[in-house]
Amino acid sequence: MEPIQKNNNSRLRKTGSPNNLFRRFWINNGLLVSGALTVISGLVLQFGFHIGHGRQMHESGREANYEQMRGFANSPDVWGFGYSDWSVFHKYTIVLFALLMIIHIYLHMNWYKAIFFGKVWRKNRQVIILSVLFILTAFSGLIPWFVDLLAENGDAHFGLIEIHDKLALILVVFLVLHVAKRQKWFGSTFSKLAGKS
Numbered sequence: 685m686e687p688i689q690k691n692n693n694s695r696l697r698k699t700g701s702p703n704n705l706f707r708r709f710w711i712n713n714g715l716l717v718s719g720a721l722t723v724i725s726g727l728v729l730q731f732g733f734h735i736g737h738g739r740q741m742h743e744s745g746r747e748a749n750y751e752q753m754r755g756f757a758n759s760p761d762v763w764g765f766g767y768s769d770w771s772v773f774h775k776y777t778i779v780l781f782a783l784l785m786i787i788h789i790y791l792h793m794n795w796y797k798a799i800f801f802g803k804v805w806r807k808n809r810q811v812i813i814l815s816v817l818f819i820l821t822a823f824s825g826l827i828p829w830f831v832d833l834l835a836e837n838g839d840a841h842f843g844l845i846e847i848h849d850k851l852a853l854i855l856v857v858f859l860v861l862h863v864a865k866r867q868k869w870f871g872s873t874f875s876k877l878a879g880k881s
Contacts, residue, residue, distance in 0.1 A: 702877075709873045711787055716863065718781040723856055725774040730849050732762035733770070775829075782822060789815075810865075814858040821855045824848040 762770065789796070799808050825848045828841045 705873060706877060708791060709870075709877060711784055711791070712870070714784045715781065715788060718777055718784060719859060721777040722774065722781045723859070725770055725777055726852055727856075728762050729767070729770050729774055730852070733767050778822075778825065785818065810858065810861060814855070814862055817851060817855045817858055821848060821851040824851055 765773075799805065799812065805812060824844055828844045828848070831841050831844070
């Protein structure tokens with residue numbers, strides 16, 4: 685996330701101490717790694733399992749749960765792992781990514797305040813859209829977990845995951861653009877930190 689200040693020196697003053705820069709650097713790298721793992725596992729779930737598996741009824745003719753409805757029990761493995769393995773891995777990476785994202789947003793809270801109260805929406809549209817997409821994708825992915833915990837409602841789970849899948853694809857595009865625009869920051873920050881070590 686780019687601070688609003690144009691002057692690099694004022695940016696450094698805003699960033700604070702070298703320890704603060706170090707913390708931001710590793711949080712951002714943690715976001716890169718956990719985000720990449722979340723995206724990869726999510727795409728495997730979406731293209732390896734979700735797509736091409738239509739809704740099915742349970743053998744007994746009763747309402748099927750989500751996994752039964754989609755026929756995942758009979759799905760071939762992807763890279764040696766089944767649906768359950770990928771689903772659990774995806775959940776763990778999501779939790780790590782979400783925790784780091786909360787810290788990331790907290791560290792940029794002044795930036796968000798400046799956006800909302802300074803009314804500079806147009807110049808920061810991409811990051812605002814990314815933030816909204818992240819929240820929508822996160823909630824559309826988290827709510828089905830609670831649906832499963834509270835009651836086995838295959839229809840609700842099915843609909844929410846379909847929404848989650850589509851939002852996630854758009855989110856990936858904005859995440860890639862967000863990181864690509866900040867690759868110089870990663871390089872310059874690494875050089876600064878390496879030079880001080």
